[in-house]
Each structure stands twice: as structure tokens, then as C-alpha cells.
Amino acid sequence: MLRRPMLALSTRTGVRDAVTAAPLTGRVVERFIAGETLHDAVTAVGRLHDAGLAVSLDHLGENTVDRAGADATVQAYLDLLDGLAVAGLVGDAEVSVKLSAVGGSLPVGPDAPSGGAAVARENARRIAAAAYGRGARMTLDMEDHRTVDDTLETLAVVRRDHPDVGVAVQAMLRRTPGDLAALTGPGSRVRLVKGAYDEPDDVAFTERAEVDLAYVRCLQLLMAGRGYSMVGSHDPRIIDIAGRLAADHHRPPARWEHQMLFGIRADEQRRLVAQGRRVRVYVPYGTDWYGYFMRRLAERPANLAFFLRSMVGG
Numbered sequence: 001m002l003r004r005p006m007l008a009l010s011t012r013t014g015v016r017d018a019v020t021a022a023p024l025t026g027r028v029v030e031r032f033i034a035g036e037t038l039h040d041a042v043t044a045v046g047r048l049h050d051a052g053l054a055v056s057l058d059h060l061g062e063n064t065v066d067r068a069g070a071d072a073t074v075q076a077y078l079d080l081l082d083g084l085a086v087a088g089l090v091g092d093a094e095v096s097v098k099l100s101a102v103g104g105s106l107p108v109g110p111d112a113p114s115g116g117a118a119v120a121r122e123n124a125r126r127i128a129a130a131a132y133g134r135g136a137r138m139t140l141d142m143e144d145h146r147t148v149d150d151t152l153e154t155l156a157v158v159r160r161d162h163p164d165v166g167v168a169v170q171a172m173l174r175r176t177p178g179d180l181a182a183l184t185g186p187g188s189r190v191r192l193v194k195g196a197y198d199e200p201d202d203v204a205f206t207e208r209a210e211v212d213l214a215y216v217r218c219l220q221l222l223m224a225g226r227g228y229s230m231v232g233s234h235d236p237r238i239i240d241i242a243g244r245l246a247a248d249h250h251r252p253p254a255r256w257e258h259q260m261l262f263g264i265r266a267d268e269q270r271r272l273v274a275q276g277r278r279v280r281v282y283v284p285y286g287t288d289w290y291g292y293f294m295r296r297l298a299e300r301p302a303n304l305a306f307f308l309r310s311m312v313g314g
């Protein structure tokens with residue numbers, strides 16, 4: 001019931017400024033965010049690595065409003081990759097990139113003469129070159145449904161140089177089974193998630209049960225395909241079904257993995273590793289945490305109650 005209003009708030013800059021300025025927000029945010037600095041991110045990766053968990057790092061930010069912001073995000077990823085390399089943690093690491101953070105939402109103008117999509121495409125290529133040059137990988141996050149075509153076009157462009165660049169697809173979107181038909185070939189890495197954005201009924205399933213069913217249908221396509229499957233979910237039923245589908249399709253552990261978010265079901269992440277499963281943790285870090293944090297609150301009313309208690313000093 002609260003999902004829609006929370007997601008609406010996630011895009012309001014006025015609310016963002018009030019929430020991020022509140023002194024008590026920190027402790028709650030820390031549950032979901034690895035920290036604000038590169039050092040925080042590398043430290044978190046080291047801990048996860050010691051526990052047998054792989055990582056995908058997200059330098060937080062989205063809907064960057066100017067070219068300088070997009071360039072700063074690219075530089076942050078390049079610095080991150082250097083930091084991971086220096087710490088000896090780059091192997092098997094991945095970076096997750098939101099195209100709107102690297103210029104995708106810029107309007108045509110002096111900052112983006114050919115439009116934001118072209119800026120984001122070039123920036124994604126730069127990050128991919130740095131990642132693959134250091135032995136890491138890259139996956140493109142998926143944002144709301146209006147960005148899917150641009151994201152898949154950018155994916156096709158960056159895959160010309162780095163064929164295993166991955167992409168997230170959202171089970172809640174009605175179009176996703178069709179997209180998966182083109183994305184499950186040999187070498188293709190696809191992360192299947194339920195979808196974190198507020199979408200209209202004509203493009204998406206909006207009831208929880210419908211989304212769950214859609215996820216299972218998409219998971220069947222993914223596991224039956226010939227690519228590398230990344231099962232992005234904390235849902236116990238989906239985790240169970242993923243294991244059974246992998247066995248049905250004779251997928252060895254090296255051909256698929258679970259993915260979960262930093263701070264969510266950490267015990268389950270370790271339990272799966274102990275069972276011999278591959279698990280990758282999505283590690284967000286940086287100062288621009290508001291949009292990401294609000295989507296995590298929207299996913300679970302208990303998070304919201306916890307957050308509100310902390311805001312009033314509890």
C-alpha cells in the first residue's frame with residue numbers, strides 16, 4: 001500500500017534535501033549503504049570477499065542533471081576500479097552502472113549535443129574499458145520502463161568490445177520475456193530482478209503475486225537459455241526455485257549465481273555460499289544515496305517504520 005507513495009517521494013528533490021540533512025538518518029542508511037567514500041567501499045568489499053562473496057559495486061547516483069555530474073560519476077568508477085586493483089580485490093568484481101548517472105537523462109543541449117543517450121553510451125564504454133582492462137566486469141542496471149530501449153541499445157554497443165557486459169531485466173515489465181529471447185544467447189550475462197520502480201499498469205504487472213509469477217516465468221527462460229544467469233532476489237521461494245531450475249537445466253554452479261543487496265538477508269547470503277552456491281552482493285556507496293534508500297524503504301514497510309522511529313529519535 002505504501003509502495004507507490006514511497007516511490008513517488010524517491011524522485012522529489014525537496015524531500016531528498018530534508019531527509020539527507022536530518023542528523024539521525026545515518027544509522028538507518030548505514031544498513032543499506034556501504035559508506036560514502038571509496039575507502040568505505042573497498043573496506044566492505046574486503047569483508048565480503050573474506051566471507052566468500054563476490055561483489056557488484058554501485059557508485060550511487062541517478063538522473064544526473066549536467067555533464068560535469070556525469071563526468072564525475074565516470075571518474076568515481078575509474079577511481080574505484082583503481083582502488084580495488086590496489087587492494088587486490090578486482091578479480092571477480094563487477095561494477096553496476098545506471099545510465100542516468102552517466103548522462104542518460106540529459107536533454108539535448110550544450111552538455112549533450114546528440115542527446116543524453118549518446119553521452120551515456122560513450123561513458124558506459126569508458127567504464128567498461130577500465131573494468132575489463134583490470135580484469136573486472138560491468139553490468140548495466142535497469143531503471144524505469146522508459147529507459148529500457150536505450151539501455152539495451154547501449155548494451156549492444158558496449159558488448160561489441162566486451163561481449164560479457166551484463167544487463168538487469170525486470171520481471172514486472174510485460175515486455176521482458178520478449179527481451180529475454182534476445183538476451184539469453186551464449187556468453188550473455190543477465191540479472192533478473194522483480195523491478196524497483198513505480199510503473200503504470202499498461203507496461204507492468206503491479207500486484208505482488210503477478211510480479212512473483214512473472215519472475216518465475218522469466219527465470220525459466222533465463223535458466224533454459226545459454227547465457228550466464230544472475231538471480232537477483234532475496235525471496236526465499238525464488239531462491240529455492242532457482243536452485244531447482246538450475247538442476248533441471250544441468251547448470252553447474254559456475255554457470256549461474258545469486259545476487260542480493262548489501263545489508264539484506266546477509267545470513268542467507270552466507271548460508272548459500274556454505275552450500276557451494278555463487279553469491280554476489282550489490283554494494284552501493286557514495287553520498288547520493290537518497291533514491292536508492294527510498295526504493296529499499298518502499299520494498300518493505302518494516303524498514304519504513306524503523307526509519308521513522310530513528311527520525312524521531314528512537
Ligand code: FAD
Pocket residue numbers: 140141142143168170191193194195196197232233234235236259260261264265281282295296297299300303
Ligand atoms: P521481495 O518479495 O521484495 O522480498 C523478498 C524478501 O526479501 C522479503 O520478504 C524480505 O525478507 C527481503 N527483502 C527484500 N527487500 C528488502 C528490503 N528492502 N529490506 C529488507 N528486506 C528486504 N531493480 C531494478 O529495477 N533495477 C535494477 O537494476 C536492480 N538491480 C538489482 C540488483 C540486485 C543484486 C538485487 C538483489 C536487486 C536489484 N533490484 C533492481 C531490485 C529489485 O528489483 C527488487 O526491488 C528487490 O530485489 C526486492 O525484490 P525481491 O526479489 O528481493 O523480493
